[in-house]
Amino acid sequence: MEKKKFKGWGVLAAAFIMSFIPTGIMSNCFSLYMAPVCNNLGFSNTSWSLVNLIASFASAIGAMVIAGMYQKKNMKLTMTIVTIGTCLCWVVATFCTAIWQFYLVFALSNIFMAGLTQLPISMLVTAWFEDKRATMMSIAYAGGGLGGAVWSPVISHFISANDTGWKTAMIFSAAVVAVVMVLTALFLVKRSPAEYGTEPYRTGEGEKTAKTEENSGAWIGVSKKVATKSGAWFCVIGVVMFTGILSAGVTTHVPNFVTSVAQDGGKLQGTVLSVYSIVSIIGMVAGGALMDKIGIRKTVLGAAVLVIIGLASLYAYSVSGTVMLAFGYSIFFAIAMFLPKVLPAVLMSKVFGTKDYGGIYAFANLFFLIGAAFGSVLTSIIQGIVGYGITWIVYMFVAVALFLCVSGALKGGEKLQEKYPQGDE
Structure with missing residues (x-):
């Protein structure tokens, strides 16, 4: 019997495109619209900030709905529909004049957009790559960082053209996403290897890893009902919430913190964030590769250490004001920032x-968003009471808690596999 050609590389390309285009041009550049929209329409920054919060939770709801559609219905057709829905919402946004209209439009937009970003990327890579899954996941997600770097100056160029340049930027973004993602859905997206008479990617190197925990097995797994009633589930919830708290609680406040110490009008923060962006792309790919090479537990332990070093650098910067210490965050913390995207996606399948x-992934993502929303508020509260220096020390303990939850989740997963070696049904 003739061996069928492996189609997973095209699927990986599709996952990268989802990260580079809709994530890069819409999600990662969305913060660029705050100032021009507020200035043009007279909104306050606070009222616009609620757009992000509402859109985030709408995205979580959308992910739970669309996950079922992707699993049970035609994935190509579903992705085409959510692409059109997302892009139409962005076009409609250019006609909005009241803040409540933006709340409504972007809530609806993010319900659709949940089917174009993290959810389909994680589903497709998990289905097509049994071995080297973490590496492939990190390659796919690296497209988001690269997309943000590429599209940010383009969107900024449109926005700065005139007072209503933000409208041109939104229409441009919608057009690019519509064309690219419809073509990607039709020609590259393939839900699973089984549907095309082939097998997921395997290297045959699974037995070479040091511990059973790290082997890429063919265990089919358990249902959402069984998973969410297990002890492992509570550890997974801890992982995603602590990851959200850590990433949002630190990254959203570092620019303000750096400027408050440097007193330079924001010049240093721009350099710090540029270095952070570059290093985080490298860290994204390296983190996934390490998960495949030495395992999830050891990689997360290493990441937790890097996070603590990065936070210690921020603390030392708050005390001494030495500029080079601020770049400790840009290097050490940034390397570990594969955690928010790659870790939950890989850990869930493991x-x-x-x-x-x-x-399961879509449901867990809701808790990640709760953690992210809480993290930003938590930092504001703590720094308001004891200052940023002590705040960074608090987040060191969050990094430790994250690692402990990962260890607990992996042990819980081993117990589930022992209890349900052939799956739960």
Whole structure:
């Protein structure tokens, strides 16, 4: 029998495109619209900030709905529909004149957009790559960082053209996403290897890893119902919430912190963030490769150490004001920032298998968003009471808690696999 050609490389390209285009041009550049929209329409920054919060939770709801559609219905057709829905919302946004209209439009937009970003990327890579899954996941997600770097100056150029340049930028973004993602959905997206009579990618090197925890097994996994009632689930919730708290709680406040210490009008923060962006792309790919090479537990332990070093650099910067210490954050903390995207996506399949992956991942993502929303507020509260220096020390303990939850989740996953070696049904 003739061996069928492996189609997973095209699927990986599709996942990278989802990260580079809709994530890069819409999600990662969305913050660029705050100032021009508020200035043009007379909104306050606070009222516009609620757009982000509402859109985030709408995205979580959308992910839970669309995950079921991707698993049970035609994925190509569903992705085409959510692409059109997302882009139409962005076009409609250019006609909005009241802040409540933006709330409504971007809530609806993010319900659709949940089907174009993290959810389909994680589902597709998990389905097509049994071995080297973390590496492939990190390659796909690296497109988001690269997309932000590429599209940010383009969007900024449109926005700065005139008072209503933000409208041109939104229409441009919608057009690019519509054309690219419809073509990607039709020609590159393929839900699973089984549908095309082939197998997921395997290297045959699974037995070479040091511990059973790190082997790429073919365990089908358990249903969402069983997963969410297990002890492992509570550890996974801890992982995603602590990851959200850590990433949002630190990254959203560092620019203000650096400027408050430097007193330079924001010049240093721009350099710090530029270095951070470059290093985080490298860290994204390296983190996934390390997960495949030495395992999830050891990689997260290393990442937690890097996070602590990065936070210690911020603390030392708050005390001494030495500029080079601020770049400790840009290097050490940034390397570890594969955690928010790659870790949950890989950990979910490791602990619960692939049987009901989309539904489990989408549900867990809701808790990540809760953690992210809480993290930003938590930093504001703590720094308001004891200052930024002590705040960074608090987040060191969050990094430790994250590692402990990962260890607990992996142990819980091993117990599930022992209890349900052939799946739960």
